[in-house]
Amino acid sequence: MTNLAIAKRIIGPVQNYLGRYLDRTARVYAAEARRYAAGREFSADDLSWSPLKTTSARAVKRAIDIAGGLIGAAALVPTTIILAPVIRFFSPGPLLFFHVREGLNECPFKLPKFRTMNENMQVGGHDGPDKTQPLEWAQITGRRVTGAGRYMRALAIDELPQCVLLLNGKLTMMGPRALSKVDLDRHEDPRYNWREVRKKFTPALGPAAFCLSGAFSSREEIELMEIYYFGNWTLWLDIKLLGRGLLAIAAGRHY
Template identity: 30%
Template sequence: MSLNTQLPAHRAARPDAAAQPDAGVITPSNGFARSAFGRPTTPRVNWHRPYILWLILLDLLAGLAASRTAIALLAEADAGFRDPAAPGGVAGVFVLVANLGLPVGWVLLLAACGAYDRRALGIGTEELKRVFRADIALAATVSLLALGFKKDLSRLTVLLVVVAALGYTLAGRFAARCVLRYLRRSGPHASQQTLLVGKLSDALALYEVATRNPGAGLRPIAIHLPMHPRPGERVSAPVPVYVGWELVPLVQEIGADTIAVCGPASLESYELRKLAWQLEGTGLDLVVVPQVTDVTGPRIHVRPVDGLPLLTVEEPTLSGLSLVAKAALDRMTALIGLLLLSPLLLGIALAIKLTDPGPVMFRQTRIGYQGKAFKVWKFRTMYTDAEQRLAELRDRNESDGLLFKMRDDPRVTPIGRHLRALSLDELPQLINVLLGQMSLVGPRPLPTEDDDYQGDVRRRLLVRPGITGLWQISGRSELTWDDAVRLDLHYVDNWSLAYDLGILWRTVSVVLARRGAY
C-alpha cells in the first residue's frame, strides 16, 4: 500500500546539534584508525550469525554423511582403504579420520573458500560456486594426504567422498535457503534494514525491486533525498522520506543497518568516498547501485588505472560453444521430459476431452528467434469460441502491453483454470523445444506480428523464446509490461548456462505456489 508522505518541517532541514541523536559512536570524517591488535568492526547486520551456525552444523553432518556413505558403498564393493593388520575390514585409523577429520576438514575448507561469507549467503549462485571450489579443494587435499602418508587410498574412495560431500552439502544449503526465504517473506527477520539514498525515482525503483524480491534480504525502511523538493511539491512514497540529514546519524535514528545509494546522480564521487570513510567503524553496510544497470555476472570487469576503477562491460555471449550446449541440453531434456511425462500428458488430454467438446490442443502463431513465426503447442484452456469473444472483452484488458490479460477471463474453462495455475498447459511446448523452435528458458513468445516488436522490445528476439524465464519466476501475469520487457532484456544481456539452471530451479517453487498465474 502506498502512503502519501509530506515532508515534515522538522525533517525538511538538517537538525541542529541538540536534535542530533546521541548514538554513542564518534564517526571520523577521514576513515577509521586501525591496529594490528585491534578488534574488527562488529557489523550491525546480525541475521547471519545464527544462520552461519546452522550452516556449519549442516556441513558437519554432510561431511559425516559423506564419509559414512563412502564406507558403506566400499564395504559392499569390497574396495577402498585396508589396514594390513586388519585385512578383513576397513582400518581403524581410516574410520577415525573419516568420522572426525573429514567433517571438520570439510567445514574448514568451506570457510577458507568463503562459503560462510554473509554477502554470498541466501541468494544467487556465488555461494554455490564457493561450495564447488571447496569440493575441488577437498579432492586435492584428500589425495595429497594419502600420497604424503603413503596410504593405499583408491581413486574410487576419493570420488565417493567428494561427490557425496557435494551432494549432501548442496541439499543442506538448499533447505537452509528455503527457511531463510520464508523468514524474509514473513517479516523483517533475516533482512537488512535499508535506507535508500538518491533521487525519488531511483529510490522507488530500488524499493520496487527489493519488495518484489524479499528473498534478496533488502528491506527498505526510509528514503533520503539529496536535494530539497521544489516549494509546494508533495512527495509520495511508501516509506518515510527525509532530506537534509547527515546520513550516519539518520541511519542510527531510524534503526537501519545498510545504506543503499541509488543511481549515479545521487552523490558526487567525493561525497560517496567520504560516506564510505564515515561508515568505517560503525558496522554499517554500504550498497551502491551502479550506473550500468541490468548487467551482471562475468560481463563486468573492474580494471584500475592510476587508482581510477574502470568498469568494463563486455558484449553478451549469444553464440559459441555455450549456445550449442544450451541447444543440445534443451533437446535432450525435452525428449526425456516427453517420455517421462507421457502418462500425465495423456491424462490431461483425456480430462480436457471429457469436460469440454473441441480439440485437446491449441496452436497459435508466435514470433520466435530472429523474428521467425512458428506454431506454439499448448493444451486448450479456453472455450472453442474464445477468439470470437475477444473483441467484446478488449475494454477489460488488464495488461498494459502487447498481451491481453484478464484475471477472471470468462473464456477460460473450469479445468483450464487449474491447468493455468500450475502451468500444466505449457507442457506440450516441449514439442517446440524438441523441434528447435523454443528453449527451456528464455523470453515468452508473444502472439503478435513481427512488426509489433519495435525499439528495445525487438531485442527479445536475439534468443529463442522459452517455456519459462525471468518473467515467470518474478511475478508472471502480475507484472507490468515494462517490467516484463526489462526482465526479458536482462536475460538476453546476461544469459549463461548457470543462469538457465537457476531459473529452472526457481520455476518449480513458483509454479507450486501458483504465484501470479491466471
C-alpha cells in the same frame, strides 16, 4: 471441515510465503539489471555483448533443450492419454489449442497448449488482455476456463505440449517470453533497442523476465529483465531461474 478446505488453509500461507520471498529477491535482480543497463547501448547487429552468442553457450543451451525436450516428450504421452477424455468431457472440441508466436528472426510458429477453455470462447491470435492488468485478465478468462482447465493451469500442465518444440529448436528452455507480434507491437517506444535485439534470440519455455521477477511483469520491466538476461547469461543463472520459475508456479503466480 472438508479435505479441500483443509488443503486451502495449508496451501494459502505457503503460497503467501513463497510470494513474499520472490518479491523480496526480485528487487535485488531489478536493481542489478538497472545498474547493468544504465548508459549502455545494445546493438542488434553486433551481439558480442551477449555471452549467449558464443559457440560454447549455444552448445550448452542446445544440450539442455534436447534433454528437457526428451523428458517432456516422455511425460507428454501418458499425460495426453489421461487428459484427452477429461478435456473433451468438460468441453467438446480439439485436445490442443495453438497460439501463433514470433520466433527467432521474426519467423512465426505455432505454440501448442492443452485446451483449457471452452472451444467457442478461446482467445484470438494473441494473449488477449494485458496480463499486467490482473483484474481485467481474471475477469475475462474466468468465464472461459473449464473446470478441468483451472487445475491444468494451476499445475502448468497445459503447457506440457510445448516441450516438443525444444527438440526442433523453436523454443529454448530459458530466455525471452514467446509472444505474438500483436503483443510485441504493444511495447511502444521500447528501451535498450529491445525489440530489435530480441528478434535475434530464440523464445523460451521458461520466460526469463517472469522468473527474475517472480510474477508477470510490466512491459518496461520485461524489456529491462530480458536485456539483462541476454547480457549476463551463465549456466548458473539458468539454473537459478529454473528454480525461481518452479517457486513462482508453486506460489500460483503463473496464471
